[in-house]
């Protein structure tokens with residue numbers, strides 16, 4: 001204990017820690033800040049990785065097939081990602097904890113029941129469940145860092161409202177690189193062993209500034225451009241809800257807490273997470289790395305699918321009416337497939353069962369909006385689509401993913417501008433990408449540079465082999 005406190009004291013005097021809002025209490029019971037706890041964990045983790053590599057480093061992980069090179073690298077073990085691991089049948093576990101466990105273990109807001117996203121960020125980074133006090137400290141720290149530079153406001157304000165919110169989002173996040181602590185420290189010749197501290201500071205700034213960026217885009221594109229101020233006494237989701245104009249609706253605020261928590265991380269191979277890690281491996285700072293993540297998240301087979309689900313549902317309603325029969329829904333689904341399109345919100349590159357993030361959102365809907373007509377349609381589709389996808393015979397997973405449900409919940413509370421939905425997904429995904437960027441810099445992860453082959457090279461390699 002004494003050693004730990006001495007360690008904390010030494011660490012906290014480092015200039016690296018100067019920008020965190022550490023509050024020193026006169027009592028000995030003061031709890032560690034996130035950065036202090038990380039500083040304690042990093043040396044142990046470095047030793048753990050050394051030991052794993054010494055013991056298992058030369059062991060094969062299984063064969064690589066040519067199909068995997070052509071097939072989007074499905075199932076290829078290729079990345080280290082500590083925040084979460086995805087099981088095809090069970091779904092995501094954040095640092096070993098299922099969504100249900102996170103819901104019951106992570107601190108909720110006073111009077112609320114959904115987990116605070118501040119808590120999952122702590123969990124993703126440390127593998128530990130934070131106390132309510134540590135989570136409250138993170139809320140205060142993020143609120144204190146939330147302001148965005150004037151030139152970033154101008155960039156957003158100059159975007160035509162016809163520019164997709166995700167393009168605006170990625171531009172604004174990229175521009176935050178102007179004030180990157182990591183980029184500056186690198187130019188100043190900082191030592192490799194200190195990279196993680198600057199990456200931590202940038203990551204905290206990144207997450208903290210996202211509500212102001214998202215809120216500004218939303219108000220510019222869909223409202224009157226006026227934005228309320230961040231309240232330093234409110235948690236992250238309550239502030240984001242206020243910036244979007246829904247702060248007085250407690251049910252919406254609770255939804256946002258759940259929404260951000262469950263969208264944070266989905267192991268490392270998904271497009272947004274892997275992109276962030278890849279770009280970060282060039283020592284691009286967290287703003288550049290996460291800007292790149294957002295461009296991947298903006299694709300319709302990935303994060304944009306939540307927008308696509310709502311568009312598809314609305315189009316269905318306009319064609320077959322609001323209380324359509326099962327038969328009418330079935331023929332609409334078939335017409336989508338026969339038109340060479342995908343059914344948005346269904347299927348997954350890894351999952352082979354219903355996404356537990358879908359289930360968590362369904363449980364929220366059953367509790368808060370059981371009679372919502374669009375929620376009922378989502379339930380009706382759940383009964384219809386999987387058997388059609390199975391009959392069509394292509395999709396390896398006929399079950400719904402997270403995007404099949406999220407838009408319906410947001411629509412219920414009046415956030416019905418579906419082009420904005422992926423921005424909220426992006427706010428959340430920053431947590432998972434940032435957590436891994438910090439660890440990658442702490443553990444000295446190298447530049448990513450896998451080997452590629454041309455089709456001609458593959459033909460030559462296997463020419464005389466059976």
Ligand SMILES: CC(=O)SCCNC(=O)CCNC(=O)[C@H](O)C(C)(C)COP(=O)(O)OP(=O)(O)OC[C@H]1O[C@@H](n2cnc3c(N)ncnc32)[C@H](O)[C@@H]1OP(=O)(O)O
Nearest residue numbers: 301302305342343344345346347348349394395396397401
């Ligand atoms: C947060 C997220 O990113 S969750 C995913 C969000 N995306 C969507 O919901 C879009 C709809 N779903 C899909 O397009 C796919 O299921 C993906 C992109 C998620 C996964 O892709 P894959 O791993 O390639 O899936 P899979 O191996 O099952 O694909 C095999 C075939 O089934 C098709 N298929 C898969 N899912 C669907 C679907 N929902 N509707 C129609 N066809 C589908 C694929 O397009 C592919 O067709 P092809 O052989 O003509 O190229």
Ligand SMILES: O=C([O-])CC(=O)C(=O)O
Nearest residue numbers: 265266269270271349350
């Ligand atoms: O895991 C994936 O490939 C896609 C996904 O669900 C996510 O990134 O949340």
